[in-house]
Amino acid sequence: MILHIATVNKFMVPFISLINNEFPDQDHEFWLSGARKLKSTPIERRKNIHFDKDTLGDRALSLIKLFLLMNRAEKIILHGLNRRVLNVLLVNPHLLKKCYWVIRGGDLYQYQSPKPKVSQKIKELKRSFIIKRLGHIVTYIPGDVELARKWYGATGKYHECLIYISNVVDFDIVPESPKIQNPDSKIKILLGNSADPSNNHIEALERLLPYKEHDIKIYCPLSYGDQSYAQKVIDSGHNHFGDKFVPLTSFLAFDKYVEFLKSIDIAIFNHHRQQAMGNTITLLAMGKRVFLRSDVTQWKMLENLGFTLGDSADITLRPFDNSKIYENSRIARENFSRRTLVRQLTKIFEE
Template sequence: MTKKILHIASSTKFIFPFINLVNERFSPVDHEFLLTTDLAEDEVVYSENVKLFLVNTLFLRIKYHLVLVMKMHQADRVLLHGLFSFRLVQILFFTPWLLKKCYWIIWGGDLYSRGVGVKNWRWKIREFFRGSVIRNMGHLVTYIRGDVELARDWYSAKGQYHECLMYQSNLYKFYEIPEKNRSVINIQIGNSADPTNNHIDVFEKLLPFKDDAICIYVPLSYGSKLYAEKVIALGTELFGDKFRPITEIMSFDNYLEFLGSIDIAIFNHKRQQAMGNTITLLGLGKTVYLRSDTTQWALFKEKNITVRDVVDFKELDFCFNKHNVDMVEKYFSMENYHRQLDSLFD
């Protein structure tokens, strides 16, 4: 007898390719997707096992949560694609018997949110609910072992660890890089208009090179518009026309072409973030700087993939790293991904 697997997610850009893959590789009858509206809802491909819920009124939210509770009780397994919804956390807190069959797919922000915001009474209440739910979650799903260790350290999480890449954005991508016929060094800073990118700190590191032949690209199409405006104003002031903010969302092919033109990428996040960008750049043999106190740093070191420490950034040194390409292609492969999904759904 096959197991009925319920997926709970919002309509993000990552979820729809995942749904398509599941429906092609596995039996759609065994998987059901409950989605709430989000930025990428226009990309939804409707099928019998995909249900999209509007939650923009009190009545619609109540309706969605009632369906959610009913479906979670009926399912054999519940895959939580991120744990961002505090209402979902509350539901699971008051239905603890469901947690043993719940698989929390750790995105990053849903784990690290404990350090966000003022630690007032609201934060304490939120963490009280989250702590109980995470501690008793039956299963923890990620490919970054360090995030599981943090969940165990911060919340005493007892769940079984399942290693899985989860989304196609985390896979190796082949791209034929054109031969470089330019003298300008292209530098990428961060991946979004989120303060966690710590752009300003990186600007300070690049200031000594402002008169060199450089071009600084900063993706700002996602995140806070107000923060993006601040970054653009400062970047333009410091680097003039060598500063190139990216404020429009690119197609996948165009973005891959853009990453192929980058020489040095600097991700100054203090937590696990921007993994799709990082994996793709490393798979293209690019020189990538990360913070050495992050869980993704530990992951790449474990996989024998070379990354550099942001703290040690002192020169515009870069080179094509064929070893990194081989290591990324080996671990972040479609074949490995399929094996992991087979194991997760078995």
């Protein structure tokens, strides 16, 4: 049995569906925290899905069940290192060698976050002890593995895998042939993917100032994240660009968001760390120009695959050569397909 431990979120819902559709049910069990969110998520109740109990009376029994599942499992896939998982592993270090840590940006880059409270420092000590001893690391960005080894002394075996459906090009929604921008039309710019300060919106807005008199429209998704920070971005955007800056403060349904991405010409992700990869891959497959910081781990990975990228430190409105646009789309389709994901997961599960 392979046990997946995770929190209910937008990545896990389609992942569970993928596993249950592509792999035998009896081979996989899911332990999910965040059971209170069940009503708002389309997770079907199945025998192989268990929800963590967070009420005081059920907490002890819930932990015992988790402990028994972890000991029975042949492999444990950790989709995040939350407090409950850290505590169980800390007192059961014999489980660490059969654990596969799926590196997520927020998980890894906690290393760089300030830790003014004693409780935060203690949690980081726990993380360091556990990450160093985990038997396996799962990601598709080699640079994140290098950082895990550098920051935490991680020794686990690296397994390349896209893991989540969000990192896959959906051929049903991405046009087979990318649409080439009309040089005489308004240039639509996507800035960032959330109201997280890691987007560094204001720095990117300042780099766009030389083009404020051009025929542009800047769209900025701010519907989730730090809303006080979002207001600062909105104020800055309006001050610099007036009505050419359009904050997106309401959540867009998936199909509407996809149509919105199809209308974009340029995307700027000025993050200081690995983030927004699902958006990046989809936009490249659509033939859009994507600007990233050249010092983030995904830059090197994408560049090694052959993608043509723009550096967010040197934003330009000049279009890429059409041949590069078509090549970006081809590379994305070839390397980020559902077939590739299933093959990679199969290798992890069966080795």
